[in-house]
Amino acid sequence: MTVTQESLTVGVGLISVGWMGKLHSRAYQTVPYAYPELGLATRLIIAADTEPSRVDYARKILGFAEGTTDYHDVLNHPEVDVVSICAPNFLHAEIGIAAAKAGKHFWIEKPVGRGYEETAAVQEAAVDAGVITSIGYNYRHAPAVEHARQLIAEGRLGRITNVRAVFFSGYASEPNGALSWRFNRKLAGTGVLADLFSHATDLCQYVVGPIAEVTALTSTVYTQRPKLAMGSGTHFAVIENGEMGQVENEDYAAALVRFGPSARGAGAVGTIESSRVAVGPECGYQIEVYGTEGSLKWDFERMNELKVCLGRNNDEQGYTTVNASPRHGDYSHFQPGPGNSMSFDDLKVIEAKKFLVAVTGGVQENSNIHDAASAAAIVSAAEASSLSGQWQKIDEIHGTTAARA
Numbered sequence: 001m002t003v004t005q006e007s008l009t010v011g012v013g014l015i016s017v018g019w020m021g022k023l024h025s026r027a028y029q030t031v032p033y034a035y036p037e038l039g040l041a042t043r044l045i046i047a048a049d050t051e052p053s054r055v056d057y058a059r060k061i062l063g064f065a066e067g068t069t070d071y072h073d074v075l076n077h078p079e080v081d082v083v084s085i086c087a088p089n090f091l092h093a094e095i096g097i098a099a100a101k102a103g104k105h106f107w108i109e110k111p112v113g114r115g116y117e118e119t120a121a122v123q124e125a126a127v128d129a130g131v132i133t134s135i136g137y138n139y140r141h142a143p144a145v146e147h148a149r150q151l152i153a154e155g156r157l158g159r160i161t162n163v164r165a166v167f168f169s170g171y172a173s174e175p176n177g178a179l180s181w182r183f184n185r186k187l188a189g190t191g192v193l194a195d196l197f198s199h200a201t202d203l204c205q206y207v208v209g210p211i212a213e214v215t216a217l218t219s220t221v222y223t224q225r226p227k228l229a230m231g232s233g234t235h236f237a238v239i240e241n242g243e244m245g246q247v248e249n250e251d252y253a254a255a256l257v258r259f260g261p262s263a264r265g266a267g268a269v270g271t272i273e274s275s276r277v278a279v280g281p282e283c284g285y286q287i288e289v290y291g292t293e294g295s296l297k298w299d300f301e302r303m304n305e306l307k308v309c310l311g312r313n314n315d316e317q318g319y320t321t322v323n324a325s326p327r328h329g330d331y332s333h334f335q336p337g338p339g340n341s342m343s344f345d346d347l348k349v350i351e352a353k354k355f356l357v358a359v360t361g362g363v364q365e366n367s368n369i370h371d372a373a374s375a376a377a378i379v380s381a382a383e384a385s386s387l388s389g390q391w392q393k394i395d396e397i398h399g400t401t402a403a404r405a
Contacts, residue, residue: 001081007041008360013080014047015071015095016087017054020109023345024084025062027352034333035353048074071095075102082359090187093118100125105359109136111198112372114189119376123369133369134355137202139285141350143329144306148296149207149403152264156310158293160265165204167196167274168281172251178228178237183247190383191249197274198375203287204272205374205402209263215391216255216382221277223247251277255382260396264403304341370399
């Protein structure tokens, strides 16, 4: 890192220049504009992708000084301080471990591994190397979610009794949607469990606390899809009359959970439900938290609003809609007053800020590899329960940012 009187400049490396890689790049560049008081600046040093046209895009459009088709060049570059890992799921663990061994702090998208064992291996490598990590759990950074977390921490909802979380998406609702890597167990691991369910478990733990037990069921709605040559398209591609191949992981998952003794909602119960084939919800990500003195609801499709009911005997019964405002989370860094909406991209800027602050020696409010390991443990337990029909206990993982009493 380069230190001047005016700022601390962090050198950035990127691995994989897809949608998320572009978003990481913009987030790094936006941090100095949104948070000038931090005195942080970023330099986009080198980007890697196996597709040469994406490497050119990273240099010519995103502004990286160098490009390569070998991700090891990013990890070995002396001017790179932090690395964003935005590759497909099956490469996350390999690259994460390599980044740790290279001594590079890394921001990695989820799932970190194709199951708990791979995620734990990345966790071990990061801890051994002493590097700072951040995970792509961007939804937790919504100012309305931060406000919900604060209300629960202050006891405004009373004793938490039950929680409901849902993440429904329709990205795979088309039966002729291509058989991309996401439906291949070797490449993706589990299906909707790792993709969407893991987001919901993270949000539940971030707001309410560690989950200690789970029982679950899963189903595959479309067992076959038309084949797609690797690298020729995405899971959004629709193929009519194509040769069919087997879907190897689940489309839908539902779980009952119980929160552990260290949670702010100690002993509370809840449900978590996820689907990638729902018709209607596009990003239907919701959490509801109920307590003895009140409740709250948040829906990502209306991410700048929080439904709140406080007190059992109020004259105004029912929910009040609270607009996110400069009093909530990081809202004031993006908008001047209530009613001015923030976006998904802004949540990634907040995520980048928290990561860079931690890397440069500041407070560590960023999600971390322990959060990823905890989510992976729940996903693995849910899959095991879906096969056995039994409740599964989950050992608490230390070092997470889960809400605690």
